[in-house]
Amino acid sequence: MNKLSFKYFTKSLTVITILVTITSENLSAQSKNPSPLHFPTPKNIDNMLFYIQRDPNTNTAIYALNYQENGKIDKKNPIKAYWIRYAEKGEKKDFSYIQRKFAYGIESKALNSEDFELQFVSYKKLPLTLKKLDSDQQYHVFVNVNQKKIQVEKIFVRIEGGSFWLPNVKYVEVTGIDVSSNKIIAERILLK
Numbered sequence: 102m103n104k105l106s107f108k109y110f111t112k113s114l115t116v117i118t119i120l121v122t123i124t125s126e127n128l129s130a131q132s133k134n135p136s137p138l139h140f141p142t143p144k145n146i147d148n149m150l151f152y153i154q155r156d157p158n159t160n161t162a163i164y165a166l167n168y169q170e171n172g173k174i175d176k177k178n179p180i181k182a183y184w185i186r187y188a189e190k191g192e193k194k195d196f197s198y199i200q201r202k203f204a205y206g207i208e209s210k211a212l213n214s215e216d217f218e219l220q221f222v223s224y225k226k227l228p229l230t231l232k233k234l235d236s237d238q239q240y241h242v243f244v245n246v247n248q249k250k251i252q253v254e255k256i257f258v259r260i261e262g263g264s265f266w267l268p269n270v271k272y273v274e275v276t277g278i279d280v281s282s283n284k285i286i287a288e289r290i291l292l293k
Contacts, residue, residue: 136259137156138156138157138158138159139159140159140161141187148166148181149164150240151255151256152256153256153257153258154257155260156260158188159187160185160189161185162183162184163182163183163184164207165180165182166240167179167181176211180219183195183196201222202222204223205223206221206223207221207222208221209231216233217230219242224273227244227290228244229242243280244275246290249281250280251277251280251286251288252278252280253277255277257274257276258270258273259271259272259273270292272290272291273290273292274289275288
């Protein structure tokens with residue numbers, strides 16, 4: 102085996118090891134309290150920062166950067182949120198007033214010219230930060246969960262019963278990149 106083949110083989114083996122690790126971590130997490138649903142992964146969404154999926158259906162809340170016509174971020178409302186209704190043929194639909202004001206809406210406060218504090222209207226105990234990174238000149242959303250700083254990619258809310266106004270939320274799972282290790286992680290917040 103020549104040097105080039107060996108180098109390719111080594112890189113391929115590393116990628117396979119990472120994928121097996123991530124898959125086994127995901128299976129382990131799912132087995133603790135799995136959803137009976139299969140959730141699609143949103144693809145090709147302009148300016149998407151992260152998304153939320155939850156029981157009882159596959160409809161997905163998308164949180165994207167909100168740009169003005171001049172190409173600058175809207176500093177009064179930096180996040181645009183809406184549904185991709187996978188349960189209804191992937192239709193894009195704005196949140197209803199009740200969803201925006203009491204459930205899935207997000208409030209923002211400018212921290213400086215490039216950074217914002219974000220809070221979900223329904224759960225203020227999980228402050229997020231929208232920050233433009235010097236490394237890639239892109240905006241990303243960060244959160245601290247279980248003493249880990251995570252660049253958020255998706256959030257899953259496990260709901261078992263309850264009512265429209267008071268769902269029985271078992272846990273919230275945040276998946277993204279651990280800032281300290283640069284590895285994909287999933288951290289749960291258990292709700293009582």
